[in-house]
Amino acid sequence: xxxxxxxxxxxxxVDYTDAEGGVTGIGKRPVPGPVRxxxxxxxxxxxxxxxxxxxxxxxxxxxxxxxAVYAYAREDLDWWxxxxxxxxxxxxxxxxxxxxxxxxxxxxLGDRWRVGAELVLEVASARIPCRTFQxxxxxxxxxxxxxxxxRPGAYLRVIREGSVSPGDPVEIIHRPDHDVTVELWxxxxxxxxxxxxxxxxxxxxxxxxxxxxxxxxAQAHGTGAGAR
Numbered sequence: 115x116x117x118x119x120x121x122x123x124x125x126x127x128v129d130y131t132d133a134e135g136g137v138t139g140i141g142k143r144p145v146p147g148p149v150r151x152x153x154x155x156x157x158x159x160x161x162x163x164x165x166x167x168x169x170x171x172x173x174x175x176x177x178x179x180x181x182a183v184y185a186y187a188r189e190d191l192d193w194w195x196x197x198x199x200x201x202x203x204x205x206x207x208x209x210x211x212x213x214x215x216x217x218x219x220x221x222x223l224g225d226r227w228r229v230g231a232e233l234v235l236e237v238a239s240a241r242i243p244c245r246t247f248q249x250x251x252x253x254x255x256x257x258x259x260x261x262x263x264x265r266p267g268a269y270l271r272v273i274r275e276g277s278v279s280p281g282d283p284v285e286i287i288h289r290p291d292h293d294v295t296v297e298l299w300x301x302x303x304x305x306x307x308x309x310x311x312x313x314x315x316x317x318x319x320x321x322x323x324x325x326x327x328x329x330x331x332a333q334a335h336g337t338g339a340g341a342r
Contacts, residue, residue, distance in 0.1 A: 117281065223296070224317070
């Protein structure tokens, strides 16, 4: 399990985003490293991305402590290459880390990874596609297609800061005792709302905003974390 590439984006003006100023940092490119990864703070007032030198432009939906790093597997990019019939370099999905040997969609919320010698990250949620993602991909119906395939990749928060470079090993150092995977979380928050109560089992690993949304849903529908 290793980090294939570390990808950073610059604020770029485009015509396919509704973010303030019409700019996006989604078009990320691999860099040689080392790159410092730190806790970015809140979405509204923090640094945006967890990676130094990386731009997060739409603070309404992206960035902050629970979306400090976005990771996507090279294996899933390869699958999409076959589907789309085009080359997909690391960073094209807006991911900061392109990984190899990790099934990110089967990762559990609360899984902890050591990347390189210092950095420790925790799986926090899944990426939900947006209009900007569709714009940068240039594929008709991309949001719906990406959602249906259920290969979302993982958002991570920073537990211990550190620097990383391409080729660094990734080690899973903790797995929580629940079944809330990135895939399950994604399905619950997109196409299968009846799964929402199950995500409560992830506890504090889930972003407080999302946790509160699920709690209200469970309360309104008379269900709990054990609902199937």
